[in-house]
Amino acid sequence: MFYETAKNDHGLARPPFKSCVVPRPIGWLSTVSPEGVDNLAPYSQFTNLTFDPPYVLVSINRTPAGGRKDTAANIEATGEFVYNIVPWALRDAMNVTAAPFPPEVDEFEKAGLKKAPCRLVKPCRVADSPISLECRFVQTIVLPGDSKTGTVDIIIGKVVGVHIADEVLLPDGKIDMEKIRPLARMGYSDYTSAEHVFELAPSDRAGDAPGMARLGLEGATGQVP
Numbered sequence: 001m002f003y004e005t006a007k008n009d010h011g012l013a014r015p016p017f018k019s020c021v022v023p024r025p026i027g028w029l030s031t032v033s034p035e036g037v038d039n040l041a042p043y044s045q046f047t048n049l050t051f052d053p054p055y056v057l058v059s060i061n062r063t064p065a066g067g068r069k070d071t072a073a074n075i076e077a078t079g080e081f082v083y084n085i086v087p088w089a090l091r092d093a094m095n096v097t098a099a100p101f102p103p104e105v106d107e108f109e110k111a112g113l114k115k116a117p118c119r120l121v122k123p124c125r126v127a128d129s130p131i132s133l134e135c136r137f138v139q140t141i142v143l144p145g146d147s148k149t150g151t152v153d154i155i156i157g158k159v160v161g162v163h164i165a166d167e168v169l170l171p172d173g174k175i176d177m178e179k180i181r182p183l184a185r186m187g188y189s190d191y192t193s194a195e196h197v198f199e200l201a202p203s204d205r206a207g208d209a210p211g212m213a214r215l216g217l218e219g220a221t222g223q224v225p
């Protein structure tokens with residue numbers, strides 16, 4: 001089948017687009033409002049952008065009334081946010097935090113989640129999430145939509161601090177992803193969790209020193225020109 005997005009004539013019972021670029025990692029973003037209310041919400045239009053230095057991006061749709069979601073408003077007002085990975089064990093809590101609670105409601109409390117302090121930024125992190133990234137706001141790009149909710153605030157943040165729980169560090173220095181089972185979106189109400197990790201030997205380019213491709217893939221800063 002083929003359809004043009006401008007016509008949206010896919011003829012399927014369910015809109016397919018959000019299942020076409022998957023699995024999408026979930027950025028479970030914690031922020032704090034200028035009034036000091038902690039906020040937490042999942043965002044799967046989320047990715048890392050680069051590693052030297054590390055930047056991440058989140059694309060936040062507007063509300064049906066055309067306003068900014070709490071996460072976007074808090075990031076722009078305070079200049080800080082925290083990415084928390086969603087492990088399989090916290091899938092139900094993550095889902096609770098997606099409800100459209102008003103800004104004065106603390107989603108950590110609604111989902112029964114423990115908070116842990118950050119080192120360099122004010123928002124707290126999800127204590128039982130094994131990986132958290134402390135981020136500082138860099139810029140927002142507003143992408144106009146075909147509807148109010150279609151409009152997005154694309155927010156870029158610089159990662160200034162990384163927390164990794166000792167329990168998920170393996171003797172070879174890697175992170176034990178099969179232990180975390182990170183959750184990802186598959187479109188619809190469907191999710192997957194990464195449970196099987198396999199390795200492909202990196203292909204070195206002709207002329208490169210042996211191992212350069214591996215360093216590049218791993219994001220070894222200071223060693224890759």
Ligand SMILES: Cc1cc2nc3c(=O)[nH]c(=O)nc-3n(C[C@H](O)[C@H](O)[C@H](O)COP(=O)(O)O)c2cc1C
Binds near residue numbers: 040060098185
């Ligand atoms: C797994 C998951 C992923 C989501 N991803 C996004 C997203 O990428 N962009 C977005 O605008 N909303 C996304 N949402 C919806 C927001 O989480 C929801 O609107 C939430 O209430 C926003 O909270 P906030 O106003 O506290 O920021 C997602 C929801 C779920 C359950």
